[in-house]
Amino acid sequence: MTAQTILDRKLFPSGSVIFSEGKHGGHAYVVESGLVEISKSGPAGACTLGHIRPGGIFGEMALIDQQPRMATAIAVEDTVCIIVPESVVRESLRRATPFLRALVNILVQDLRSVTEELANRPSVA
Numbered sequence: 001m002t003a004q005t006i007l008d009r010k011l012f013p014s015g016s017v018i019f020s021e022g023k024h025g026g027h028a029y030v031v032e033s034g035l036v037e038i039s040k041s042g043p044a045g046a047c048t049l050g051h052i053r054p055g056g057i058f059g060e061m062a063l064i065d066q067q068p069r070m071a072t073a074i075a076v077e078d079t080v081c082i083i084v085p086e087s088v089v090r091e092s093l094r095r096a097t098p099f100l101r102a103l104v105n106i107l108v109q110d111l112r113s114v115t116e117e118l119a120n121r122p123s124v125a
Helices: 061-065 086-095 098-119
Strands: 009-012 017-019 027-033 036-042 045-052 072-075 079-085
Touching: 027 086, 036 098, 045 098, 061 086, 061 098, 079 086
Parallel strands: none
Antiparallel strands: 009 079, 017 072, 027 079, 036 045, 036 072
16 A cells, blocks of 8 residues: 555445445455444354454455455444455555565465365354
């Protein structure tokens, strides 16, 4: 990201779907204020993976590995996010060392795998 890069901000009202599982990802998001819930579909229904608070980033994995979104992101309360375009993420990765690029890709693959296992785990009644 260069000094000239200006990133947009967007308000997502409470209850808004920021992105849906299975869709193409064109942006990552940094939470400036508010709260975002990340959930994934599984056999027992939606599984909450976590919450993203101010300063947290989400949606980056689809930009790193060019795979569809692995989860759904919903604003739990009125939330302002800084929108990070795919081009900014790709350029940052391009400038990284080959070792760091490989490490990031391995971490994303591992996180996708663990998330899949968690979402497909039978619910305990």
